[in-house]
Amino acid sequence: MEVSSISISSGQIPSTEGNPIRYDLYSPISRNGLSFPVIIFLHGFKGFKDWGPFPDVCEELTRAGFGVVAMNFSLNGIGDNRTEFTEMDLFERETFSQDLDDIGSVIDALQDGTISDKHAQLNTDKIGLLGHSRGGHTAIAAAAEYTPVQCLVTWSAVADYRERWTEEMKKDWDEKGYTEIENSRTGQKMKVGKVVYEDSINNADRVIAMEQVKELRIPTLFIHGREDESVPHTDSEKLHIACASKEKELRLVANGSHTYGAAHPFDSQDFPKPLSEVLEWTEGWFLEYLG
Secondary structure, eight states: OSSSSSEEEEEEOOOSSSOEOOOOOOEEESSOOOEEEEHHOOOOOTTOOTSTTTTHHHHHHHHHEEEEEEEEETTTTBBBTSSSOOOOHHHOOOOOHEEEEHHHHHHHHHTSSSSSSSSSHHHHHHEEEEEHHHHHHHHHHHHHOOEEEEEEEEOOOOOOOOOOOOHHHHHHHHTTSEEEOTTOOOOOOEEEEEEHHHHHHHHHHOHHHHHHHHGOOOOOEEETTTOOSSOOOOOHHHHHHHHOOOSSSEEEEETTTTTTTSSOOOOOOOOOOHHHHHHHHHHHHHHHHOO
């Protein structure tokens, strides 16, 4: 179903800690009483909902007949400035557990009407998740935990974050309590606190994708670029094999990078060809299993 008019609204709800979870709600406008399933879009590490073509992606999914909530995790380091990391103290302690709690808070807010649009009727009993990179990793854990989630698509998902911690990082955590990574786009040195590492180890049964994917029974599509420079496509291959769902697929993009040819800022009229392909697959999957 193609929707001609959409409404975009923004807001925030409190996290379980009381920090703002900022979101944009993209709603299809229908005058004939139709209700629309909802997709929650999850950004990755050093990512945010307004990165590159993500807002355009959300609009495209909305025009296909879905309400879309693009959310910033409450500890992702982005404040009132939508595209700049200004809250580095929060970024330093962005745990997987808090990210999962944030998704639960958004689901609750959708179902109790806190997140809503008067222009559109959203069917909040039918929720899908779309996550990129670390967001894909967290989406898998969230899909296993939250029963309203009925469909899942991951882009460039990390399989097991514990495997990304190097010996050098562990040494930093032991000696300094934090390790530093560089944001190649901004040049910022970004601290990742020991609490993030400890959370991934101590709460692995809840927060690690490779642990939770074994519990997934919902339709799940894993998409990954063969040329991914950040997360090897073998991560999605492992997740696909371990996934317990009967309706599951793995699709590899021939010339796909980690972001499928997209960059920030994004000012093109058209999506890069790999991203266009990925979006077409994603739309088709949600239309088949969530629509």
